[in-house]
Each structure stands twice: as C-alpha cells, then as structure tokens.
Amino acid sequence: MRAAKSLVPAAYRDVLAVAGFRRLLACETVSYLGDGLSVVAISWLAIQLAPPGQAALVVGAAVAAFSLPAALGALVLARRLRRADARTLVTANALLRGGALGTAALLYTLGLLSPVGYIALLAVSSLLVAWGSAGTYTLVSRLLPSEHRLGANTLLGTSQTTAIILGPPLAGVLVAATGPAAAVAVDAQSYLVLAAVLRGVRVPATAAEPGAESSGGFRLLARRPELLGLLALTAVFCLLYGPVEVALPLFVVDTLGRSADFLGAYWAVFGVGAVIGGLLAGTLRRVAPWPFTIAVIAGWGAALLPFGFTTSTWVTMAGLAVGGLVYGPFPAFNITLFQSAASPADLPAVLAARGSIMTAAVPVGAALGGPLVTWLGPDGTLLASGAATVTLAVLAALGPVLVLARRPAPQAP
Template identity: 30%
Template sequence: MTEPRMTDNLWRDRNFRLIWTGETVSTLGSAVAGTSLPLVALLVLRASTFEVALLTAVAWVPWLVVGLPAGAWVDRWRKRRVMVTCNAASVVAFAAVPVGYVAGWLTVPYLLCAALVGGFAKVFFSLAYRSYVPVIVTRAQLLEANVKLQGSESAAQVGGPGLAGLLAAVAGPVAGVLADAVSFGISVLCLRYVRAKETLKPRGNRRLRTEIAEGIGFIARDRYLRSLIGAAAVANLALDGYAAIQVVFLVRDLGTGPGAVGVVLAIAEVGGVAGAPLAARLGKRVGAARAFLLCEALAAPAMLLGPFATPGAGLTVFVLSGMGVAAGIVGSNVLVGTFRQTYCPPELFGRITASSAVVNYGTIPLGAFLGGVLGEALGVRETMLIMAGVQLASLVILLKSPLRRDKDFPTAAARPLQSLQPPHQPPPAARSGSSPG
C-alpha cells in the first residue's frame, strides 16, 4: 500500500475529512433507523416484543452466513470500491421501507427483509472500512484517527435517537428510515472523491478456503486475540439482547412516548462522545491495556442500573446507565481497534477481522433472539437484568486473560509474522457492542 501523506493535523487531510464526513453522516442515519425501525414495528405494524427483537437479529445474521469468505474477498478487492457498493445497496434497502409504506405493502416480513439486506451490506462495508483506515493515515496517526472517527460516530449516535423521535412525532416513524437511506447516499458521494491509493498484493490462484484458514490460524495461535474475541462475543450477546428490547421497555413498561424515547436514548449516548477522547488520554497515562480494562469495568456494572428505571423522574436511572455503558464500550473499542490495526499484518487484516467478527457478531442475533424470547416469557425488565449479568461475565473473561498483567497492548514488532504463519498456511466489533476483538 502507498504511504499516506503526513499532515500536522488530520483535519487538513482531504481524504480523512471525506472518510470522516461520510462515516459520521451514515452513522447518524443508522442511529436514526436504530430507533425508527422498532418504532415502525411497534406503532405502525403493532409488532410483538419478539418481532421487534427479531429486527436486530436478522440485521446481524449475515455475519454468520458470509463473514468468513467476506474477509478473504475484501482482502483481495479494493476497499473503497467495496464501501461505495455496500452503501449504495443500503440506500436501496432502506428507501424500500417508506416506498412500501406509501404503497401499502409494509408488513413485519417486509421490514425484516430490509434489515437483512442492510445487514449483508454492513458485513462487507465494515471489513473494508477497518482495513481502509490504515491506508489513508500513517501508523503514528491511527490512534488520533480512531479517536476522531469513534468520537464523531458517538456524537452522531447521540443525535440519532433524538432526531428519530422528532421525525416520528412530526412525520411518523417511517420518516426516520428514509433519513437513513439519504445518509447512505451522502456517504457514497464522499467516498467517491477519496483519492488514497492502495496496493493489492497478488495472490495468484490460491483457494478461498486456504486464505480463510490463514485468518483463523492467526487468531487460533494468538492468546491476546483469543481472549478479546471470547469476551467480546459474550458482551455482544448481552448488549444486543438488552438493546433489542429497550425500546419496548421504554414504550410499554414505562409509558414513554416516541419523542421522549428519542430524547432518552440520545442523552444516554452522550457517554460515548466522552468515552473516545477520555480513553485516549487514559491510555497515555496508565497504558492502553489497563485503560481498556478500566473502560470495560465501567460498562458492565453500569448496565445493571437500566432495568431499575421507573416512569417519570425514574428515567434518569436509565439515562445514567446508558451513559456509563456507552462511555465504557466506545472507549474500549477505540483502544482495542487501534491495537488490532497495528498488531495484525495488513495483508491478513480483513480475514482476521472477519474471523473475529463471525464469532463476536454471531452472538448478536442470538442475543437479540434470546432477548425477544425471554422478554415474552419472563418480562422485559427481568430479561434486561439477565443480560446485564451476562455482560459482567465478559469482564471476568478479560480479568482472567493475559491483559490483566500488561500495562500496554503488545506490538506486532514483538511477534514476528514468520512465527505466526506455518508453512502450510492454515485459521470483531458499539453496534452496537464491543468491536470484533
């Protein structure tokens, strides 16, 4: 790959500004849709708790279906082209929802199909995006770039639910899904003007199965990545089992209106805005590995507070819980994401990320499915408490990992690639949740 141009400030780099703008706008749209889709299901289609949770599940199922081959394919392809194609597909998928509503076709299965198509596009986009950031910035700028990208994404997630609530109150919840489609269109335009060039290493006629095995093998022999993946898989199961039913909890259990739901979720996401820069400062002061563990230690207990919220003033408890979870998850994602980008060989990065994501993101539909099933059987509040307990288990995994003894994450320089790739060349991620290890 070509070495990016050095700048005194990333804001002066045109390519970074375009990537930042496109990703921030599309994240804002996705945050709007993340609240609008459940509201459409609840208020327009009168869906059950299980059907609402199923919206989250089907959006993440594609990681289980195409995650592994997608990583190998993305390593072969030009990343910018993949990202443009995926966002264009998302425009079509989410624009189909308001079209279906106007035409009278909108049903729960129709809504699920739109979420599924968007999920497939997200698989390829996410893998290409994570591999492309190191192309447009230097190694020394990666932490700064990730802080800026994650910070602005968190800010977009703050505004998204509030905007979704406003749109639902003024024009109906379907308007939020249309806003998501427009945001993906803006991202496509931004990406088309990025001019950073990447060099693809020729792979000859190697079999796809062999290339997939290289990514899995790298992880299988690495104790740090194995621990991070295991913890993230458990965390994502808990986070998305909780998130899949939180709108139901706010609307049906606490009697919160659509506009107020958006405001509550928006304020809760403020923690994520603070989490990114605070994690970077904390990492410089106490070490990146220790800062990562501290962020995770904040998120897990904070999640326990949410189910104790009550109507009216008691919503403050839900907001404080959400702020703590968002700050911890966003902070840990910044630190572990930078670690992966510097630690993993660039030519294997897509496959390593995909192998991680299949495990980590594969638990998201399971968590959402369990959230829906348990929510119907036991009650929404009780299910949220169960999921908060599962989140604590992910912290226990990290505290038993090699990271508990380290001040900083290890570097790739300390672990030669030759020792990680045997001759026969054999094997994530805040939401909505933890990044793919």
C-alpha cells in the same frame, strides 16, 4: 484561527490534518446519521405494514433482518471478498444498503410493499454491513500511521454515537411530518452520499506480501492467538451486554412505574457519557490497549450493579452515565488492536470475521435476556449482567497469570 486550533487536542489535529481521513469522516458521519434515523423509522414502518395483531412479530423480524444477515454475509462471502479493495467494500455496502432501503421506501409510497417484501429488502440491505465496516477501518489503517489510528477510530466512533443520540429525535419529527418511508429514504440517500464522496478519497497503495496466501478471516485469526483471544473476550462482553437491552426497558416501565418515554432519558445520558469518554480517551497515546480494555469491561459491569440494589432514578441514571463514560473508548481501542496486529492485506477479512461475531453476540444475549427477566426480574437481570461482566474482566486479567503458573519450571543446567 489559532485559538480555535488550540481547543482541539494535538491527537485530533494530527488526524484531521490528513485530507483523505477528513473526507472519510465526513461521509461516514452522514451515513451514521441516516442509520440513527432508522433506529425509529425501521420499526415504525414495520408497524404500519403489520396485519392487525401481528405488529410485534413483524417489528421483531424487521429489526433482526436489519442487522443479523451481516453475520451471514461475512461468512458466506468471505472467499470472494477477503482480498477486495477496502474502498470497494465500503462502496459496495453503501450501494446495496442505499438501493435496498430506497426500494423499500419507494414501494411503500406506491402502496406495493408487503411485510414479507419489507423484511426481505432489509435482509438484503444488511448482507455487506460487516464488510463495509471492515473496509472503513482498513482505510483508516492505510490513511494514517499506527500512532494516529486510535484518534481516528475515536472520531469515527464518536460520530456514530452522536448520530444515535440525535437520529431518533430527528426521525420522530420526520415521521410525524411525512411518514416513516421518508425517514427510510433519507437513510438510503445517506449511503449514496457515502458512495459518491468516497470516490474522491486517495488511498495509498499497499504492496502484497511475498508468498502471501488468501485465507479466510477466521483462519487468519486462528494463526494469531492474541487476536483470537481479544475476539473471544469482546464476544463474551457483547453477549453479557445483550440482556441489558431487554431488562432496562422493563426496569423503567415495571420496576420504576415510568412511561416508556422515560427510557429515552436513560439512553441519552449513556450516549452523552460515551461521547465524552470516547473523546477523552482518544487523546491518550501511552495507554496499553489490552489492560485498558479489561478496565473498561470491569467499569461497565460495575456501573450496572446499582440497578440491583436501588430504584432511585438519580442513582441508576448516574450509573448508566458512568457506564457510558467508561464504555465510550472501548470500540476505538478494540478496533485499534486489530489494526495493529493484522497485516494490511489481511485486515478486511479479519475485521469482517470480527464483525460477524459482534453482530450475532448482542442479539443472542438479548434472546437470553427474556428468560432471565422472567426468572430474576429486570433489576435482578441487570445485577446479574453487571456481576458477570466484572467477573469476565477479572478472569481476563488473571488469564496470563494462570497460563504462566501452569508452565513447567525450567530445568537447571
């Protein structure tokens, strides 16, 4: 038993010693695995429902409906939900997502599901995703002191990355054996498990600040320049990442002449690198988060540069593995900065506002990736994305220097 404990870094031992967080991590891991299955199942079910010749249209609409309405929900429902209890937010999202996905699976089994109905149910299922994520990380901030939040965020992020690695292969087996509706139903059940298990998590109560006013997430961010700057930096980073999701598949198929299955190997090495990088970074306690975030952005951009100069699968795959290694810590560090800078009462609204921007940034970048690939080609687009990302990191590092340089010199007395 002691030997097993010695294998776990102290940062994670302290986090896992909190019973409430262990329960939260367990039920969130189940829901993450369910969403890992849906990476394949959502698209495959859309293909089964699509009329002849319209598969691409239906699949694109289904994938968008499974994520983009979260940004709308974060904005439209801010007035009602910004002061809601964190556990209520997570539970409401779990019940809505599980109910909508379960209904889609049931209607398909009964032969009553149409493409329009399917897309509508997916859109409903994603309305509270930003609020559910905000609730999860607000619970982390209430269950753990500030010095342990990075480790907790890292464990949650690592479990999500691991689920993305394991989920698609498991979904392939399940779809082949029973059909796509079964995999969607499993995802629905994973959210119901989350809602049920979360009821047993004891969360310390937080007293409201005297005279505190209820404000929207974006209004709160406007009062905190450091958070607003971090959100802008993260949004541009995600925007510049978006074209990668379009260019990488075409790089594999068109430039390398490989089958589409080979794309899975690229994402697998990225995922393994992200898991390792996230776990290693979670053990660090004396790293300044803002400079570390800039270093991560620069490292990810540099990892994409080899795609513009070589078609060697070993070199480009190694680049993506290194990219995963340096990107792995980014989500946990990013969330930790918000947790440290926002008050507990304001944190759900602030994180939901952040989630709405993050949810929209990657699809917008992916939409720009299509014209970029047509203009520059897949390898040129990956090179341009990497170069622009490195430039972003340089500008973020020089920003404070430029601000100080523009300030007038103090007058002598």
